[in-house]
Amino acid sequence: MAEIIDGKAIAEKVREDARIRADELKRKGIIPCLAVILAGEDPASLSYVTGKEKALAEAGMESRDLRLSESVSEAELLSLISTLNADPKVHGILVQLPLPRHIDSDRIITAIDPAKDVDGFHPVSVGNLVLGKKGFIPCTPNGVVFLLKEMKIKTSGAHAVILGRSSIVGKPLANLLIQKGINATVTICHTGTPDFSIYTRQADILIAAAGSPGLVKGNMIKPGAAVIDVGVNRVADAAKKSGFRLRGDVDFESACETAGWITPVPGGVGPMTIAMLMLNVVEAASK
Ligand code: GUN
Numbered sequence: 001m002a003e004i005i006d007g008k009a010i011a012e013k014v015r016e017d018a019r020i021r022a023d024e025l026k027r028k029g030i031i032p033c034l035a036v037i038l039a040g041e042d043p044a045s046l047s048y049v050t051g052k053e054k055a056l057a058e059a060g061m062e063s064r065d066l067r068l069s070e071s072v073s074e075a076e077l078l079s080l081i082s083t084l085n086a087d088p089k090v091h092g093i094l095v096q097l098p099l100p101r102h103i104d105s106d107r108i109i110t111a112i113d114p115a116k117d118v119d120g121f122h123p124v125s126v127g128n129l130v131l132g133k134k135g136f137i138p139c140t141p142n143g144v145v146f147l148l149k150e151m152k153i154k155t156s157g158a159h160a161v162i163l164g165r166s167s168i169v170g171k172p173l174a175n176l177l178i179q180k181g182i183n184a185t186v187t188i189c190h191t192g193t194p195d196f197s198i199y200t201r202q203a204d205i206l207i208a209a210a211g212s213p214g215l216v217k218g219n220m221i222k223p224g225a226a227v228i229d230v231g232v233n234r235v236a237d238a239a240k241k242s243g244f245r246l247r248g249d250v251d252f253e254s255a256c257e258t259a260g261w262i263t264p265v266p267g268g269v270g271p272m273t274i275a276m277l278m279l280n281v282v283e284a285a286s287k
Helices: 007-027 043-058 074-086 105-111 123-131 139-150 170-177 252-258 269-286
Strands: 033-039 062-068 092-095 159-163 185-189 205-208 226-229 233-236 244-247
Touching: 007 043, 007 139, 007 269, 033 043, 033 074, 033 269, 043 062, 043 269, 062 074, 074 092, 074 105, 092 105, 092 269, 123 170, 139 170, 139 226, 139 269, 159 170, 170 185
Parallel strands: 033 062, 033 092, 159 185, 159 205, 205 226
Antiparallel strands: 233 244
């Protein structure tokens, strides 16, 4: 049976570290502050944003909640970002994705000052990551690597297989895992891969970030592999008050039979995303 990786407990330690660093900054008169922009009322996005703001408050940091209507124009958003870029009290700017369809997300993200890009989505941050230079690293991939290190899972020489090629998880994670010091060999599978199980069965480390509930079954996993489930899918569940429950991209029951380690959903990667964001905000404030 797989060892279950307690992302919640590991994230708590990281958040405590962020709180201590935020306290040090406050003693110097700097209160780390993140501006959080949410356009529209997507329930999942609203829940993520609330979680981030709660974590900031618990770490003794400030947040500016900027809730905009679904119909906000691109020009209004660009103007808001320009104001926040110029505000010395704001150290980080986070635009919750996805944005409403009429807005060009790339244009919005590119407008953020790279020094305040705590999500690590700006092309300058992406470039730094690809080049192996210092810069903000996207929170979810950074959290995944932190979990692997914390659990002492061998990455050097390991074959890491990633399911999903998103700019938020798959692509930055592949770039992190091939860096010197981490040294994994990486395969990325995506919707154009005819039979991804050929690759997943060879993975020492399998990272599922495809956005498809229960996609990965136990028989697609190499015995003893580390399985990191990035999927956060809302599936209908009449027994729940909310009417849904969260399910990962991995079929947890069958995967536990084959994997060596596994992250649960919820309580695995999700809390790490928030914890790494706290560190990026402290980092932005200390510059
Ligand atoms: N939407 C899904 N994940 C993320 C994230 O890490 N940051 C932002 N800004 N939006 C997201």
